[in-house]
Amino acid sequence: MLPYLAYRYVKNKREKNQRDMDSDLDSMVRSIVPDKAVISIPGVAAKLGEDSKEYIPGVLSILEKSVGVFIEWRPSEDPDATWVMTSDDGNAEMVHSRSPEEKRDRGARVAFSMDVNDLSSFRNDEPKRGSGGFPSIRLICRDGSSQVPLFFRNSSTGEFIDRLQGYITLRRSHRDADLVIVVDQKSEALAKSVSMLDENGDILSRFMQNPYMTAMTGFSKITSFVQDQVIPSVLNDTDAVTQEEKIRLMRELRLAEEQMRVHSDAAGEFEVVTQLDLPPRPEIYRELPVSRELWNSFKLSNGSIDPMKLHHLKMNVFRGGLNAELRKEAWKCLLGYRQWHESDSEFEKRRTELAKQYHNMKSQWMSVTEDQEKRFSKFVKRKSLVEKDVARTDRTVPFFQGEDNVNLIHLHNVLMTYVMYNFDLGYVQGMSDFASPLLFVMKDEVDTFWCFVGLMEMTHKNFEKDQAFIKLQMNQLRDLVMIINPKLANYLESEKSDDMYFCFRWVLVWFKREFSFLDTCKLWEVLWSGQPCPRFLLLICVAILDSQTNIIIDNHFGLTEILKHINDLSMHLKVDEILTAAEAIFHQLSASQNKLPAHICQYLNIGESAVSSSNNSPSRSDPDREDL
Amino acid sequence: MDNDDGFDYLFKIVLVGDMGVGKTCVVQRFRSGNFVDRQGTTIGVDFTMKTLNVDGKRVKLQIWDTGGQERFRTITQSYYRSANGIVLCYDITCKQSFGSLQRWIDDVSKFAAPNVVKLLIGTKCDLEDQRSIETEEAEMLQRANGRIFFKRKPNPNWISGMFAMLETSAKNDINVDNAFLELATLLKRQYDQGVLEQGATGTFQLGSGGTTSINSPWQRCCQYT
Numbered sequence A: 001m002l003p004y005l006a007y008r009y010v011k012n013k014r015e016k017n018q019r020d021m022d023s024d025l026d027s028m029v030r031s032i033v034p035d036k037a038v039i040s041i042p043g044v045a046a047k048l049g050e051d052s053k054e055y056i057p058g059v060l061s062i063l064e065k066s067v068g069v070f071i072e073w074r075p076s077e078d079p080d081a082t083w084v085m086t087s088d089d090g091n092a093e094m095v096h097s098r099s100p101e102e103k104r105d106r107g108a109r110v111a112f113s114m115d116v117n118d119l120s121s122f123r124n125d126e127p128k129r130g131s132g133g134f135p136s137i138r139l140i141c142r143d144g145s146s147q148v149p150l151f152f153r154n155s156s157t158g159e160f161i162d163r164l165q166g167y168i169t170l171r172r173s174h175r176d177a178d179l180v181i182v183v184d185q186k187s188e189a190l191a192k193s194v195s196m197l198d199e200n201g202d203i204l205s206r207f208m209q210n211p212y213m214t215a216m217t218g219f220s221k222i223t224s225f226v227q228d229q230v231i232p233s234v235l236n237d238t239d240a241v242t243q244e245e246k247i248r249l250m251r252e253l254r255l256a257e258e259q260m261r262v263h264s265d266a267a268g269e270f271e272v273v274t275q276l277d278l279p280p281r282p283e284i285y286r287e288l289p290v291s292r293e294l295w296n297s298f299k300l301s302n303g304s305i306d307p308m309k310l311h312h313l314k315m316n317v318f319r320g321g322l323n324a325e326l327r328k329e330a331w332k333c334l335l336g337y338r339q340w341h342e343s344d345s346e347f348e349k350r351r352t353e354l355a356k357q358y359h360n361m362k363s364q365w366m367s368v369t370e371d372q373e374k375r376f377s378k379f380v381k382r383k384s385l386v387e388k389d390v391a392r393t394d395r396t397v398p399f400f401q402g403e404d405n406v407n408l409i410h411l412h413n414v415l416m417t418y419v420m421y422n423f424d425l426g427y428v429q430g431m432s433d434f435a436s437p438l439l440f441v442m443k444d445e446v447d448t449f450w451c452f453v454g455l456m457e458m459t460h461k462n463f464e465k466d467q468a469f470i471k472l473q474m475n476q477l478r479d480l481v482m483i484i485n486p487k488l489a490n491y492l493e494s495e496k497s498d499d500m501y502f503c504f505r506w507v508l509v510w511f512k513r514e515f516s517f518l519d520t521c522k523l524w525e526v527l528w529s530g531q532p533c534p535r536f537l538l539l540i541c542v543a544i545l546d547s548q549t550n551i552i553i554d555n556h557f558g559l560t561e562i563l564k565h566i567n568d569l570s571m572h573l574k575v576d577e578i579l580t581a582a583e584a585i586f587h588q589l590s591a592s593q594n595k596l597p598a599h600i601c602q603y604l605n606i607g608e609s610a611v612s613s614s615n616n617s618p619s620r621s622d623p624d625r626e627d628l
Numbered sequence B: 001m002d003n004d005d006g007f008d009y010l011f012k013i014v015l016v017g018d019m020g021v022g023k024t025c026v027v028q029r030f031r032s033g034n035f036v037d038r039q040g041t042t043i044g045v046d047f048t049m050k051t052l053n054v055d056g057k058r059v060k061l062q063i064w065d066t067g068g069q070e071r072f073r074t075i076t077q078s079y080y081r082s083a084n085g086i087v088l089c090y091d092i093t094c095k096q097s098f099g100s101l102q103r104w105i106d107d108v109s110k111f112a113a114p115n116v117v118k119l120l121i122g123t124k125c126d127l128e129d130q131r132s133i134e135t136e137e138a139e140m141l142q143r144a145n146g147r148i149f150f151k152r153k154p155n156p157n158w159i160s161g162m163f164a165m166l167e168t169s170a171k172n173d174i175n176v177d178n179a180f181l182e183l184a185t186l187l188k189r190q191y192d193q194g195v196l197e198q199g200a201t202g203t204f205q206l207g208s209g210g211t212t213s214i215n216s217p218w219q220r221c222c223q224y225t
Helices: A003-015 A019-032 A100-110 A158-164 A185-197 A203-209 A211-217 A222-236 A243-267 A292-297 A307-320 A324-334 A344-366 A377-390 A406-421 A431-442 A445-463 A468-484 A486-494 A501-508 A517-528 A536-547 A549-554 A559-568 A575-591 A598-604 B023-032 B070-080 B095-099 B101-111 B135-144 B176-201
Strands: A036-041 A044-047 A054-056 A058-065 A068-075 A083-086 A092-095 A112-115 A119-125 A136-141 A150-152 A170-172 A179-182 B009-017 B045-054 B057-066 B085-091 B117-123 B147-150 B157-160 B162-167
Touching (some): A036 A158, A044 A068, A054 A100, A058 A158, A068 A100, A119 A549, A179 A549, A292 A324, A307 A517, A324 A517, A344 A406, A344 A445, A406 A431, A406 A445, A431 A517, A468 A575, A486 A549, A501 A536, A501 A559, A517 A536, A517 A575, A536 A549, A549 A559, A559 B070, B009 B023, B009 B101, B023 B045, B023 B057, B023 B176, B057 B070, B057 B176, B070 B101, B085 B095, B085 B101, B095 B101, B117 B135, B135 B162
Parallel strands (some): B009 B057, B085 B117, B117 B162
Antiparallel strands (some): A036 A058, A044 A058, A044 A150, A054 A083, A058 A068, A068 A112, A119 A136, A119 A179, A136 A150, B045 B057
């Protein structure tokens, strides 16, 4: 018996309520029938992370087993299989730097075997013509998790997809051609029957004109009803409705909605949902990182930054980030450790003074004896938190790797001294994430500490006990999504995810966990520039969420699946794409500022309430910077 | 219940406990069979899935790993309020993490369903030479929280509290799989009986499955003799 048939046989038996036999049959079939590989494609490589150039070669297969049909990816068994790195032009290079154990370990970590019935959708990206890249597939599961992207080096993805269709029904998303969705047979049948009823699509317009609707406004949120139920059904409708008709319907729907809103506003019983026609997003390009030469051109002869050019300099940092070798100098200014207007000699003088202060505070905690600790529980508590976290912060980054790494001691000292600097706040998880890139760049305890103090000025509210600031940012994020992408906002609300808590990690540690170490450095300096507006961090969140709209909605993700999907984006986001998207969104908002709710203009500092920040030299006491 | 999704039961399990007790290592060991040391701290929440075979049925566990710092709990709780099982974790080498358990127990009773099944685990039991919590101490705590008596008319009902305690090591692979298997078994039985009683009386009551004494041969690690 073929394995898949055996599986069907077992299943049919089950359906006849022979439940007691299930396990016997299962194990019987399992022991008799070997797995059958329907297709096995070699040369399918897994990519570990977006900015990583390492691909692990392996084999992708579809297997019929006695318990079902499985999609599996395993790293290549050849122990000498070389790691393939491709440069941006698609040329393959061979890498031999990793030990066989390391390769095995990495491969095993991303290997998977999943039931086809757990597949919800996949992204099928084709390389740009002439780019020399490879087509890829990223499988997305029903629980919201995603497998690593798989790159097809020797073949197209066509055969794999064809074979897959033998077990599940697939269709491309109407909204996103790269997204292929597994169709739930039952709901598809329902959709078809609805669309037959609704041959001309005008059932919707009739629906909208129905006076019964007006009666409903009094006790339901009609906007979200329209957007949750009606608009998706229009969008998801099968080919029965033409594109033009859909557009016409959407327009009518919006008009009708608009009237209802006005109507119910007057009644005062309606939650006003802001919906604006935003201008199209401008195309934005990232610029080259600021070089030392360019940086120096902003300086006066005494080494301070020319106040007339300060805004220009910040815009340059915003648009391109910094050359890695410039970070050591520039971060001190961006973090307020060195004032923009300070000359070299002024700063050196103050730096000596600050070094003294640092050593004072350091000796305070270092001189606490074991005996003292017995009666100093608050101190001991903080100390143990620091020790626990330092041991596991960025340990995969070479700078912190290995036993007895001296950089861990420096990191520990910086964080312990901060505990003495701000004992009330103490140490909170996430702080070590902020401190480690600073140490990596500064390579000096004193400089790292004072940069950290500056960074904490911007972020300490994230760590306060009441978490009010995190919640505030979540609310602001929801407001922004409502304006930029109301469809997504309403979907999130319908899935009880509109508290936006699934973005908690993003906001708490400023995307430290979502990007590689070096991409994080790039992202942070862009944020520290304070350009083009405060809370640019939130616009980055909006940009990422916006890019995930179709995946979230087309997969019908619920509360937990949304969280899982967002968590699994980690290390697979493209920092430059996201920054340009966020900047484009800023321009959209900025162009519609007179239509935006006042509170949004206020926290983005745009429109009439905007205060020009170009001439302010940010310092640690500057309140704007705290709200960055 | 029999469906095409590859499982017969789905239970939500949440790990709680002080930061640094090793919750993520326990979850990773269970999920992948590997011990990954020095992973970053967990910020917020995340979950992994694993399907076990219990009494011939496929029991899928959705295991929620949480960041241990207390102040973030209001943000993360919304995700695991509907847990079926809770794993309370403490580190056998860290007195403080044991001392915090009462706070975690209180917290669980505040946000979780009253019939949630609780399992107490001591982590890092490979570090015998650094032990600061004796097994007996933890067992006492478990027994003290073991059964909660709910008086319900017309029939009083036993509701399970913390049903067992065991010491584990993710590093040496001791008792990790057992912990989840026992939890899954208990949940399945409880569910089966709940469904039965629900059918009989029309109201959901927790069956005696909730307090079934479990005499399975757990591997007792780090025996203190």
